[in-house]
Amino acid sequence: xxxxxxxxxxxxxxxxxxxxxxxxxxxxxxxxxxxxxxxxxxxxxxxxxxxxxxxxxxxxxxxxxxxxxxxxxxxxxxxxxxxxxxxxxxxxxxxxxxxxxxxxxxxxxxxxxxxxxxxxxxxxxxxxxxxxxxxxxxxxxxxxxxxxxxxxxxxxxxxxxxxxxxxxxxxxxxxxxxxxxxxxxxxxxxxxxxxxxxxxxxxxxxxxxxxxxxxxxxxxxxxxxxxxxxxxxxxxxxxxxxxxxxxxxxxxxxxxxxxxxxxxxxxxxxxxxxxxxxxxxxxxxxxx
Amino acid sequence: xxxxxxxxxxxxxxxxxxxxxxxxxxxxxxxxxxxxxxxxxxxxxxxxxxxxxxxxxxxxxxxxxxxxxxxxxxxxxxxxxxxxxxxxxxxxxxxxxxxxxxxxxxxxxxxxxxxxxxxxxxxxxxxxxxxxxxxxxxxxxxxxxxxxxxxxxxxxxxxxxxxxxxxxxxxxxxxxxxxxxxxxxxxxxxxxxxxxxxxxxxxxxxxxxxxxxxxxxxxxxxxxxxxxxxxxxxxxxxxxxxxxxxxxxxxxxxxxxxxxxxxxxxxxxxxxxxxxxxxxxxxxxxxxx
Numbered sequence: 073x074x075x076x077x078x079x080x081x082x083x084x085x086x087x088x089x090x091x092x093x094x095x096x097x098x099x100x101x102x103x104x105x106x107x108x109x110x111x112x113x114x115x116x117x118x119x120x121x122x123x124x125x126x127x128x129x130x131x132x133x134x135x136x137x138x139x140x141x142x143x144x145x146x147x148x149x150x151x152x153x154x155x156x157x158x159x160x161x162x163x164x165x166x167x168x169x170x171x172x173x174x175x176x177x178x179x180x181x182x183x184x185x186x187x188x189x190x191x192x193x194x195x196x197x198x199x200x201x202x203x204x205x206x207x208x209x210x211x212x213x214x215x216x217x218x219x220x221x222x223x224x225x226x227x228x229x230x231x232x233x234x235x236x237x238x239x240x241x242x243x244x245x246x247x248x249x250x251x252x253x254x255x256x257x258x259x260x261x262x263x264x265x266x267x268x269x270x271x272x273x274x275x276x277x278x279x280x281x282x283x284x285x286x287x288x289x290x291x292x293x294x295x296x297x298x299x300x301x302x303x304x305x306x307x308x309x310x311x312x313x314x315x316x317x318x319x320x321x322x323x324x325x326x327x328x329x330x331x332x333x334x335x336x337x338x339x340x341x342x343x344x345x346x347x348x349x350x351x352x353x354x355x356x357x358x359x360x
Numbered sequence: 361x362x363x364x365x366x367x368x369x370x371x372x373x374x375x376x377x378x379x380x381x382x383x384x385x386x387x388x389x390x391x392x393x394x395x396x397x398x399x400x401x402x403x404x405x406x407x408x409x410x411x412x413x414x415x416x417x418x419x420x421x422x423x424x425x426x427x428x429x430x431x432x433x434x435x436x437x438x439x440x441x442x443x444x445x446x447x448x449x450x451x452x453x454x455x456x457x458x459x460x461x462x463x464x465x466x467x468x469x470x471x472x473x474x475x476x477x478x479x480x481x482x483x484x485x486x487x488x489x490x491x492x493x494x495x496x497x498x499x500x501x502x503x504x505x506x507x508x509x510x511x512x513x514x515x516x517x518x519x520x521x522x523x524x525x526x527x528x529x530x531x532x533x534x535x536x537x538x539x540x541x542x543x544x545x546x547x548x549x550x551x552x553x554x555x556x557x558x559x560x561x562x563x564x565x566x567x568x569x570x571x572x573x574x575x576x577x578x579x580x581x582x583x584x585x586x587x588x589x590x591x592x593x594x595x596x597x598x599x600x601x602x603x604x605x606x607x608x609x610x611x612x613x614x615x616x617x618x619x620x621x622x623x624x625x626x627x628x629x630x631x632x633x634x635x636x637x638x639x640x641x642x643x644x645x646x647x648x649x
Contacts, residue, residue, distance in 0.1 A: 087504075092501075092504055095596065113568075114536075115508075115510075115536040115537075115538055115539070116506040116507055116508040116509070116535060116536045116539050117509075119507035126385060140605065159578040164534070198418060214370070217408055220405060221405050221406075243534075246533055246534055247405075247452065247530060247533040247534075247563065248405060248563070248564075249403075249404040249407075249563055249602050249603065250404075250563070250602065250603055250604035251403045251404060251602040251603075252404075252405055252602075276534075276536045276537065276540075278537065279607060316536060316537070316538035316539075317536070317537055319537075320607065321566060321606065321607040321629065322607045322608070322611060324612070324629045325607075325608060325629050325632045325633050325636070326633075328629055328630055328632075328633030329633045329636055329637060332633060332634070332637050333636050334636075334640055334641075336640070343607060343610050343614060344609050346611050347611060347614045347615060350611075350615060350639070350640070351615075351618065353640055354620075354639070354640065
């Protein structure tokens with residue numbers, strides 16, 4: 073796998089030189105690989121939002137580097153600008169950032185800034201709307217007439233329309249109901265597959281990352297103390313707890329089972345896996 | 361049964377839109393919330409659950425039917441202050457609820473407005489901040505705190521008014537797992553130790569599972585009402601109204617579909633593990649359908 077986005081010894085300090093000075097990132101080495109679906113978890117205030125704001129140059133490192141395709145994103149003004157189109161960032165509650173008169177114009181804002189021609193902008197707006205499940209007749213409406221869930225889709229489409237190689241989403245499902253959550257996650261997955269795009273999903277829901285990502289990065293106290301497959305990360309129950317995180321509910325159930333003296337594989341983090349493990353255990357037993 | 365602190369009678373509500381079309385958000389809701397209970401309200405986006413919450417302390421007034429808070433009609437403007445000091449509200453976004461530049465001043469804001477003596481305010485503020493675990497941050501600036509910390513400050517601000525009922529509208533939507541469990545622990549503490557009635561509007565099935573009673577809303581009506589253990593057994597019905605069940609119930613449901621005999625009522629982690637243990641140790645393995 074080759075790296076698309078990296079940080080090297082990235083340090084960021086808030087309110088430097090004041091009594092509230094706080095190191096938000098402390099010499100962090102982070103790598104996202106081309107085409108992977110990566111999850112970032114960390115408790116509130118762990119530094120994860122600070123980290124992702126460095127990915128497209130919204131924040132400037134106090135020291136260390138951010139590399140996109142091997143090149144420092146701050147190498148030149150022009151390069152920083154290019155990176156901002158290649159690394160798309162969807163903030164928390166992005167629906168509060170809509171501002172245009174129509175949904176179409178709001179989604180077209182990014183591509184327009186890229187100075188694409190009208191035809192290409194139109195293609196991208198329609199394609200992006202399709203990715204997030206917005207019907208064509210919504211495009212002419214005012215974004216402010218839409219429901220919260222639909223507004224969120226418009227905001228995500230606005231970033232997708234730039235066709236970024238790396239799509240970073242900060243809690244894109246916060247506040248949505250279970251059906252809304254599934255639908256947004258599957259939209260993101262579609263974009264990931266269709267464009268072979270790298271997706272970085274920041275989430276507070278262990279259940280959500282467990283069923284979405286290939287790899288997990290844990291941010292805690294300005295560092296990355298743990299990373300790997302969900303299976304590997306979720307096997308570190310005690311460490312996760314000490315970092316203010318947890319494992320998916322179904323994993324907790326299997327840890328309980330182990331504590332009750334049942335000999336069963338506890339490295340389960342989705343319902344599908346749990347069901348398979350239980351059925352296998354029953355099958356074995358039936359065969360004896 | 362203890363007496364109802366909140367009662368809605370055929371409650372209906374529609375917003376008045378500029379184009380003259382008034383979408384009906386609540387459509388004949390009859391609900392009684394008993395003093396001292398812990399009630400969770402679940403519902404998909406747009407189900408009317410937040411609108412219902414806003415009727416509980418007269419932020420919104422019914423366009424049809426009645427809402428009674430401790431026997432007071434919320435439409436009676438003379439009783440507005442009494443209604444609002446009986447039922448306190450906590451909203452989803454703490455940034456919209458914090459008014460002062462120092463944490464303890466923010467928590468003191470409401471009691472000051474109620475004209476409580478300074479000594480008493482001091483003790484209420486300290487107590488409220490300790491309860492939410494933010495006492496050591498009392499002299500900090502709220503805007504420098506994290507979302508989770510700010511939310512706990514907002515809860516402290518409501519607690520400091522000593523309301524008999526607290527309505528929380530998705531208070532944990534933005535919090536991490538520890539922040540969520542801290543807020544939940546705070547809510548349970550309020551309910552069990554202080555006897556405060558709690559109405560928790562939430563999207564999190566595991567939070568709803570901790571309440572004494574679960575009310576499920578859809579399309580402005582009550583779809584289900586009962587103890588979480590009973591309500592969550594209707595897996596298909598809940599899915600049909602855009603909701604899910606806790607992962608524990610989902611696994612048990614999947615196993616039942618395989619013809620295995622497990623109870624859907626094992627909601628908590630420990631109960632579910634117990635049910636799975638019993639299943640694994642029952643022999644021989646049941647035949648598959």
